[in-house]
Amino acid sequence: MDSAATRAHMPPQVSFTRPKSLSIAARVYGYPPTHNAGSEWMLHSMLRPLVEHGHRVTVWLSHPGSIEKRYDIGGVSVVPYQEGADFAAAVQKADVLISHFENVPLVSGLARTRQIPVVVICHDNFATTFHNAAGADLLVYNSEWIRRDGEIFYARYPPEFLPKRTIVVRPPVIAEDYRTEPGDRATLVNLNADKGGELFWRIAAWTPEWSFLGVRGAYGQQIMPPPRLPNCEVVDSVPGTNMREHVYSRSRVMLMPSLYESWGRVAVEACASGIPVIAHPTPGLVESLGAAGIFAYRDDVNAWIHALLALRDPVNWARASRRAKARSEQLTRESDLDLWCDAVESLARERRPASLRGASAARRLWRSQ
Structure with a gap:
């Protein structure tokens, strides 16, 4: 050079x-x-x-x-x-x-x-x-x-x-395009099997303390919740330009039990608002989330339940939220x-x-x- x-x-x-x-x-x-x-x-x-x-x-x-x-x-x-x-x-x-x-x-x-x-x-x-x-x-x-x-x-x-x-x-990810005040839901974007749709509903059944938001994906067969899960809501696919208003403003935690993610854009978008992300440790999600990630293997439902219950504690959530915001700021700088x-x-x-x-x-x- x-x-x-x-x-x-x-x-x-x-x-x-x-x-x-x-x-x-x-x-x-x-x-x-x-x-x-x-x-x-x-x-x-x-x-x-x-x-x-x-x-x-x-x-x-x-x-x-x-x-x-x-x-x-x-x-x-x-x-x-x-x-x-x-x-x-x-x-x-x-x-x-x-x-x-x-x-x-x-x-x-x-x-x-x-x-x-x-x-x-x-x-x-x-x-x-x-x-x-x-x-x-x-x-x-x-x-x-x-x-x-x-x-x-x-x-x-x-x-x-x-x-x-x-x-x-x-x-x-242009952080200001997605930054908002977090809501109160545990959210999964795209309910197909590879993204963890089935596991998502199992977690919902075992953690009635949480309200869950499932967002239909743009591709793949979507897995709907079983009957009589009163803490679950499903919404249609949301354009990227509307994710801040219709998804991140309603989410307190983002769940990403994906079988494969080369990066994990949704995780980084969520971090812009300080929304903690619990994720399966694919190489892409480990790289994108860094120290902000809360990792649990997708075949260990108990690990997901315990992670969600821990985030019910406002002190734990605030600590995880600060790490998420810091990761968003770092990726913006770099x-x-x-x-x-x-x-x-x-x-x-x-x-x-x-x-x-x-x-x-x-x-x-x-x-x-």
Whole structure:
């Protein structure tokens, strides 16, 4: 890296500035506000600062949704599947392409054919995810533990198979978007089996001292409470923009007995309001919650019951709440969004026309002297 002294002595004719407005196109399955999975909200949180940097960001959807006309959310223009038949032609002039999950092979193919830099976001450590991301110009891991697994995967392959650059961007959570006064419920968001829907209702049956709030998820078969559980309430899926009002303002404790979480965005959103989180220790939740987490294995129902009963004590709850707020503040201070924006913009600098590459050549020559 250039030291401050080195930068001070760079030739005056060599100038490196943020690129002018870029055209950035993303191709994904669904997008907020109608598609409420954590990975899509992570992507939106990453695209918003690119818009704030003055870039034109368009998201093209690959699956029909309930919104059939182009719309804008946070400055990001979203083209629904119903209007997106010309995606392949429209992105020919894009400066950067972005994708994740099942759209990566298509987008990577278009990027190679048209020599457009491609960014792939990895939200999990599945072999298919890493395989599809091979050769990406920029690979974004959503946590350090996913990065470590990715490096182990790619270590078996020759250099030409590897992503050209990798960074870690932990799912950004803008704390003020979620901060509120906690309520009185023990809450689970998404009642499918992998998220712990069945365990949630077992805990509710054994802790009548608590009132429970179950929020239907955006995906997966939802497990409803058994009859005659008077301390339970179920509400429909809540858009991310309404989570503060309809979920966190009603929650005193967040339960996350998930079988798998690569990060655990809901946990971090809850921490913004000082809501303690009891979680199964998946690698992602251990990393995201840090010292704020209250961990219990999902196959040990007694551990969950005892943790909840302990949080009935106002002193214990206040202590756990302070740890949650401190973790939220730490993640806000250590945001990866500047790193992310710089990485995307650097792809455009590297792709600039031959007439503009002289500065890069001059810089390399100067460094070698």
